[in-house]
Amino acid sequence: MSHHLQRRSATSMTEQTNLVAPKVAARPTVKTVAELAGVSTTTVSRVLNGKSQELSEATRQRVHEAARVLGYRPNSLAVGLRKQTTRTIGLMVPDIGNSYFHQLARGAEDTAMQAGYATIFCNTDRRPEKEITYIDLLSDKRVDGIIFTGGGVNGDSHVSERLRPDAKVVTIGPHRLPFPSVGVDDRAAIATAVEHLASQGCRDIACIGGTPGWLIHEERLEGFRRGLTHAGMPFQESLLWLTDLTHNEAKTAIDRAVAQDLRFDGLIAFSDVAAVGAMRALREHGVSIPGDVAIVGCDDTTLSTLVEPQLSSIAFPVYEFGAEATRMIIAMAENKSVEQHVEFDFELHVRASSDRSSA
Amino acid sequence: MSHHLQRRSATSMTEQTNLVAPKVAARPTVKTVAELAGVSTTTVSRVLNGKSQELSEATRQRVHEAARVLGYRPNSLAVGLRKQTTRTIGLMVPDIGNSYFHQLARGAEDTAMQAGYATIFCNTDRRPEKEITYIDLLSDKRVDGIIFTGGGVNGDSHVSERLRPDAKVVTIGPHRLPFPSVGVDDRAAIATAVEHLASQGCRDIACIGGTPGWLIHEERLEGFRRGLTHAGMPFQESLLWLTDLTHNEAKTAIDRAVAQDLRFDGLIAFSDVAAVGAMRALREHGVSIPGDVAIVGCDDTTLSTLVEPQLSSIAFPVYEFGAEATRMIIAMAENKSVEQHVEFDFELHVRASSDRSSA
């Protein structure tokens, strides 16, 4: 069977021309409602917006009834144009496919929806051109605010230059933009992981890092060093392996380290998949976990409990990041005061991959 | 260390009042541009929209220059109000956290963005109330079309009732709504998996299914039965286990089956996580894979290559589902003809969990 994952067939065609406008009842407007209720559009607007308590109960009833009968719903475009607010939020993430970001997105979307806000979502792949395109797109649509994640690359100058000075933005994670932000103490998080490994008896701790220049990487690396210092261990350049944090590059890093006969008895990876890749490579080389090498990953994705041994990992309240950022945007949109920075706690989940106590 | 994943601290406050409007230059409008270029707004609009080839090169230049200098960008709300089209698409998924749906979402969003469309995303959790809320929200925002996934529950009558008859909708996956659709032959997919297991010598094939009533489950179950028939095996009620397709319920199902001493040597699960849960439970009971029980999962998520043994799984071109549905919506929005149904191929990826040939 040679399937190729492509389009296979089309069942039938349906033609759609604009010669004869299909006779669907036009959408009702305030005007329609006003006519049916026998009042002016002003009154309709007032009733439906709950303004003015000085309206006769009778008219109020009639308007509501007319609106109900017609199935009237205000046109958001017109409302937005008039009120200069759209109840819409832009959400920029590097890639919704990444566990970290879809949890975050879910938090943002849930919160927005509860407040009656819509969420426009944008995948940037951390590419400046896409970020710019999206900023323009969102700005054109007059979103009430933008949540910006995955920043911290090259200072994000292209972003700040493109944004209008009155733009309402909240960033999540490390960054250098002059906006309110949400995040955790990434350094402390990694330092904590290092200390945990030290407490398990590790003396030579390796690190599978990410891309230099990305602030998140720099922060975590700083935490790694700080953790080592705190535990009284030297930083060993040869035990720092830079990767793209995928499964494969992590495996490769381990293969190389083994080939070079490098010694290490602890490992921290800046992503769970990388940690899992490393775990597999190590096992293939006959290294036992956590006995020979104790491992800790990052982000505590669902993956961590699905592998064997289960992976220790640092959990961040990612859903809450998204939720809080959204709350902040909404507050800003409603001209309320907002905290300049909200910091959440992390949590180290110790599992079999780094737990030597029961061995 | 007793961390609780909650908000920890706020660094400082920034007050935002509306007493004194910050003196930011107002956004330029056609009017602004017209004045600077010394022409009428009509001309500006024409130039910027490429209408009319009968415009003097001189004015054209001046208008473009003025627009550039001012950083003018049209207000999408006004354009939408006027043109009755918003270049915005609504995407309804049960949960963006699910691997299937975030791949799909990515396909949709990428395609939309390339065409200059924005994507509003909505997580329904398959809850009718949320679906209704979102349909109204999207409709109010005058989206050009809605992509509806995860349907097929109770005929989705609440959806069709709520939608205006002229709504442009494309559904993905099994459903009973009268709209163009995208999908695969789910029955054939599962039947293929069953036949594969049969070819590996399995005689008693169990099935970890999903929620009865959901069309996707019914289709797959039908495929399961068809596969059995095709392979000359009887359907055994006792080997069909209904779960929510999570890791845990799958484990429980296996535990129960083992406790009841049920005999089976093949297993197909309607999700990868469920398959992995089953795999783990089986191993805990000392069952070897694929020797004693050969296993196939569904959706071919990244997880499948991260576990050991690697999991066989049925791959669907989910990214393409999203991309194609988006193309269809855009075509419909532009009044082009559209295929009534586009079907893609699936692909069975055989890996160690069901491959007995090398054993």
Added chain:
DNA sequence: TTGTAGGCGTTATCAT
């Protein structure tokens, strides 16, 4: 208590 009129920013029709 209710209505009139103007304008949010565009584009399309009709003139010139």
Added chain:
DNA sequence: ATGATAACGCCTACAA
């Protein structure tokens, strides 16, 4: 080749 004007649907200051 270009401009004046109306209209998309709504809200609100002002008027009555």
